[in-house]
Amino acid sequence: MFPRSFEYVAPASLDEALAALADQPGAKVLAGGMSLIPLMKLRLFSPETVVDIGRIPGLDQIEDRGDHIAIGALVRHHQVAESALLAEHARALCQAASWTGDVQVRNRGTMCGSMAHADVAADQPAAALALGATMVARSAGGTREIAAGDFFVDALTSALQPDEILVEVKLPKGGGSSAYDKLGRRGGHSDYAVAGAAAKVARSNGSISDAAVALTGVGTKPSLAAGVMEALVGSDGSAEAVAAAAERATEGVTVLEDLYGSVEYKSHLAKVFVKRAILGALAAAS
Amino acid sequence: VTDAYRGAGRPEAAYYLERAVDALAAKLEMDPAELRKLNYVKPEQFPFPTAVGMVMDSGQYEATLDRLLEMADIPGLREEQERALQQGRHLGIGLTTYVENCGLAPSAMFEGGFSWAGLGLPSAFNESAVVRANPDGSVTVVTGTGPTGQGHETTWAQIAADTLGVSFDKVEVRHGDTNDSPMGIGTFGSRSAAVGGPAVARASGRVQEKAAKIAAHLLEAAAEDMRFEDGKVFVAGSPEQSVSWEDVVAAAYQQYRLPEGVEAGLEDIAFFDPTNATWPYGAHLAVVEVDPETGNVDILRYLAVDDCGVVINPMIVEGQIQGGIVQGIGQAMFEEAVYDEQGSLLTASLADYLLPTASDVPSFEMDRTVTPTDSNPLGIKGIGEAGTIGSAQTIVAAVLDALRPMGVTTIDMPLRPKKVWQAIQDAKGGEG
Numbered sequence: 001m002f003p004r005s006f007e008y009v010a011p012a013s014l015d016e017a018l019a020a021l022a023d024q025p026g027a028k029v030l031a032g033g034m035s036l037i038p039l040m041k042l043r044l045f046s047p048e049t050v051v052d053i054g055r056i057p058g059l060d061q062i063e064d065r066g067d068h069i070a071i072g073a074l075v076r077h078h079q080v081a082e083s084a085l086l087a088e089h090a091r092a093l094c095q096a097a098s099w100t101g102d103v104q105v106r107n108r109g110t111m112c113g114s115m116a117h118a119d120v121a122a123d124q125p126a127a128a129l130a131l132g133a134t135m136v137a138r139s140a141g142g143t144r145e146i147a148a149g150d151f152f153v154d155a156l157t158s159a160l161q162p163d164e165i166l167v168e169v170k171l172p173k174g175g176g177s178s179a180y181d182k183l184g185r186r187g188g189h190s191d192y193a194v195a196g197a198a199a200k201v202a203r204s205n206g207s208i209s210d211a212a213v214a215l216t217g218v219g220t221k222p223s224l225a226a227g228v229m230e231a232l233v234g235s236d237g238s239a240e241a242v243a244a245a246a247e248r249a250t251e252g253v254t255v256l257e258d259l260y261g262s263v264e265y266k267s268h269l270a271k272v273f274v275k276r277a278i279l280g281a282l283a284a285a286s
Numbered sequence: 287v288t289d290a291y292r293g294a295g296r297p298e299a300a301y302y303l304e305r306a307v308d309a310l311a312a313k314l315e316m317d318p319a320e321l322r323k324l325n326y327v328k329p330e331q332f333p334f335p336t337a338v339g340m341v342m343d344s345g346q347y348e349a350t351l352d353r354l355l356e357m358a359d360i361p362g363l364r365e366e367q368e369r370a371l372q373q374g375r376h377l378g379i380g381l382t383t384y385v386e387n388c389g390l391a392p393s394a395m396f397e398g399g400f401s402w403a404g405l406g407l408p409s410a411f412n413e414s415a416v417v418r419a420n421p422d423g424s425v426t427v428v429t430g431t432g433p434t435g436q437g438h439e440t441t442w443a444q445i446a447a448d449t450l451g452v453s454f455d456k457v458e459v460r461h462g463d464t465n466d467s468p469m470g471i472g473t474f475g476s477r478s479a480a481v482g483g484p485a486v487a488r489a490s491g492r493v494q495e496k497a498a499k500i501a502a503h504l505l506e507a508a509a510e511d512m513r514f515e516d517g518k519v520f521v522a523g524s525p526e527q528s529v530s531w532e533d534v535v536a537a538a539y540q541q542y543r544l545p546e547g548v549e550a551g552l553e554d555i556a557f558f559d560p561t562n563a564t565w566p567y568g569a570h571l572a573v574v575e576v577d578p579e580t581g582n583v584d585i586l587r588y589l590a591v592d593d594c595g596v597v598i599n600p601m602i603v604e605g606q607i608q609g610g611i612v613q614g615i616g617q618a619m620f621e622e623a624v625y626d627e628q629g630s631l632l633t634a635s636l637a638d639y640l641l642p643t644a645s646d647v648p649s650f651e652m653d654r655t656v657t658p659t660d661s662n663p664l665g666i667k668g669i670g671e672a673g674t675i676g677s678a679q680t681i682v683a684a685v686l687d688a689l690r691p692m693g694v695t696t697i698d699m700p701l702r703p704k705k706v707w708q709a710i711q712d713a714k715g716g717e718g
Contacts (some may be wrong), residue, residue: 038637042635102643102645183580183582183703185640186619186620186640186642186643186646187582187583187584187619187646187703188582188584188646190643190645190646191640194703194704259624259632259633259638260702260703260704261703261704262704265704265707265708268707269580272579272580
């Protein structure tokens, strides 16, 4: 299908882009277009104006800033998947990016776009949650930081305001090792997650000192699995302890049935992938 | 599967037949390959009249299956499966074979029933081709078949180039313009090579026959001694007595250079209506791994040995088989038209109506046997749909083999992970 007609602007600077968003309340940001364009073509979403940030210089960098890594608004999935810096400090995000879409999507789609789109079955939001990411939103009025845990509000809804651009995602360095795993709709890691989980764990003196675990695909939004984290911290990190913690995967989550699984199946998968993500993170640490 | 497509009718027939044969093999505790061999029509029984009145053309089913068994090393695979099971990994091996019917003919069979009958035109199933040697020596083939990516531009050019002894790139194949094309029925039912291909060969042969008369006149030799190779026409046994293809064609357009009784021009049209349909066949094998915790199916290996008679272009034939197998994998594992209670289609776009992509399938291990048909002078059968006809039941058989130790005895397509997982849960429930 064709989208409804819309105005198109391609600002040369971030300030111009922010001004365009401030001037036109019906405007939407376009980066890679891998989520926005299909929505527009299906007419599920019809913005009056599309603000294409693709020509703005300086947004396509993965930067090492000492205690954290910043991923700019135009960093593509494949850059994330292949970054040695991220592989060392945010492995779960690299894995999630490497299993997002197909080669074409990974070459065009952006990591920040995946966050802003907030699909219930996307890979990278779960990794961002487990890794304790901070979202940096900027508008003509200023800049604010939003914790990943506060960023994903509902299906296809983030905490971003209409006049804001997600200019970068900040990931803390250190603090443990991480992993992401999922079952894709077309099996294996192929396609959106039927269910997926990301985990970041730290060990000290033979026990788990810190843990963050997040789910995707099962509920109305990517979310932290608080029950699992509570059970895991202080445990010995054995296979039994991990399996027991994983049993609490869907506590506080409203699991939704879809074409790819019943509530029972998706609840089961949530436990399986929470377990696999935690074991993967622990294996990566040793 | 949503509706009839590639293979229309034969994938369904092959699927149920092969599942039934596998069920019988399990019941009899027989090797599935041996059971099939016992029931095969033997090579010496062809032409083989079937119970429904058709007469099957040719086949060496056992030889084709044996080639697959040789490539697969089933005892080795069974050992690997056993070792994997000891490590808690569930591998499955599925082997099935198929025979299909394509290149439908003779036309009389369809009197009043098919093609243009609804338009008040004569019902027909024959195909046609015009072959024209142009004054500059290039060759134009105009086909009545309607390719949509099957590669007729390549294969028809090969047939004409081989017959006329000219280089392949001198031949241009045109199609699809109804002002220009001779009457044809179209491309469907794996029929183009078996029905349209011989029309190209026949028209090329007629052009060659006339060119031989002209060359013989130029060389002062006998027409039946003319040979066509490497862009030259020469006398059999004395290749130094030759004339270039271009010169023969040039003479064809100069009446004063032609022998008495030969009219200028070098082109002809041919129609072809086969005496019988063709029956391609093959044997396929898949090795899968099922993750019992998630129901995920991973296709580790896929082997196919197909026999479509004489092959014109091996790369195109392999491409057709590979594409067909991928489509069959889609049927076996993903494709499903799901409606909600109000009758709305929930799988209305390719985002939800899942199809396999290159990353979802392994590299195929392929070979072929060649058993010509006498339904057409080229010995060609047809290959456009074989991959789809042979593959869905192969995947399902392999998944069932992997699930057998968990007590699952039957499962239906599509094998989405949720269904495989549910089958495992149900079998566990049955035990408890």
